[in-house]
Amino acid sequence: MTLSLTSTFDYVACQHGAEPTLKQVFCEPNGTYRLAYSQKGLVTLKSNFAIPCWSKVLPTHPLVRSRGHILKKCEGEVAETLVQSIVEEYRGLDWTDLHVWQRDIAQPGWHGFEPGRSALAHYVAEAFEKRLREVEDERAARVNQIASLDSRVLEIIIDDPNRWWIATRLVQNVEDGWVGGVYVPHEPADMISRAYLKIAEAISWSQMPIRPGDQVVEIGSSPGGACQHLIDLGAKVTGVDPAEMDPRIADHPSFEHWRARSLQVKRKAFAPFRFLICDANVAPNYTLDTIESIVAYPTTSVEGLIMTIKLSSWEQSDHIAEHLERVRGWGFTQVAARQLAHNRREYCIAAKR
Ligand SMILES: C[S@@+](CC[C@H](N)C(=O)[O-])C[C@H]1O[C@@H](n2cnc3c(N)ncnc32)[C@H](O)[C@@H]1O
Structure with a gap:
């Protein structure tokens, strides 16, 4: 029955x-x-x-x-x-x-x-x-x-x-x-930071099509957990961060470190990247202004974005809809937000063209 x-x-x-x-x-x-x-x-x-x-x-x-x-x-x-x-x-x-x-x-x-x-x-x-x-x-x-x-x-x-x-x-x-x-990624024994879990979950959730050989840039890349996962996927990774990278990432042949704040990097330097990740510990508007200035630049051809947006208080989640609207305004058609299981007081925006 x-x-x-x-x-x-x-x-x-x-x-x-x-x-x-x-x-x-x-x-x-x-x-x-x-x-x-x-x-x-x-x-x-x-x-x-x-x-x-x-x-x-x-x-x-x-x-x-x-x-x-x-x-x-x-x-x-x-x-x-x-x-x-x-x-x-x-x-x-x-x-x-x-x-x-x-x-x-x-x-x-x-x-x-x-x-x-x-x-x-x-x-x-x-x-x-x-x-x-x-x-x-x-x-x-x-x-x-x-x-x-x-x-x-x-x-x-x-x-x-x-x-x-x-x-x-x-x-x-x-x-x-x-x-x-909850997406439970395979956790390597030598995991550099929790950001490894966060990016693995973000990629699975958003189905971001990152393939071996793709050029990916991460703003806020130190110490290197996310880069470690991206390298595991076979990507060529550039990390933008004034802080030091873990030597296992810094010395990896698939990694390049631009030791600077994002605003110090010329916008045209972002031209080769297919995917842009941002995991900087800055206010939401700073993250969005930074990413906007990169994706709006004429030589940029980013197809997919994954951004961590910090919530200094839970009330800030009232602004999620505005954040998504802003990202859609940059020409991304598939834009979504989720507090990932591996996020702390922050949430993730993923966007694809
Ligand atoms: C949460 S940690 C990033 C963790 C990293 N994604 C990982 O996989 O291990 C935040 C980083 O953002 C960096 N950061 C903050 N403001 C930045 C900016 N304007 N440009 C680049 N990096 C920045 C900090 O130096 C810090 O290393």
């Missing part, structure tokens, strides 16, 4: 600290939602009407990392017992993928914490896989795998170890297919 379910609650997951902004955005007076249960990194929203669990209507905002329709809260002391009852109850639902993840316990980068690497979620995912094999459900192979477009994902969100939420999501874009909205 195929189950057909509806939901009157949605959830959004986000970085710690983004919750008040999202509550304000989604729970306007007379809006679609009213605030329900919330915790750091997880906000649930009560909808005015019941919608089918695979409905495409889902909360959307650049600070939303993951979203879905909530079916139920489950509480219990023993993971295996919960797993068994959830499999029993939802086997009849036509989900294609099952994702298990844990609400963030801290801000990204805090004492080595990175989203999407929870040992508990890993343990519970294994228990689901085992149980699904026991009941000969072929979907055991689809536990915590990246889901493709139009997949129907059943989510188990570990809010606290003894309190889980069951949710559903129809995958509508790349990031919807990631477990908990």
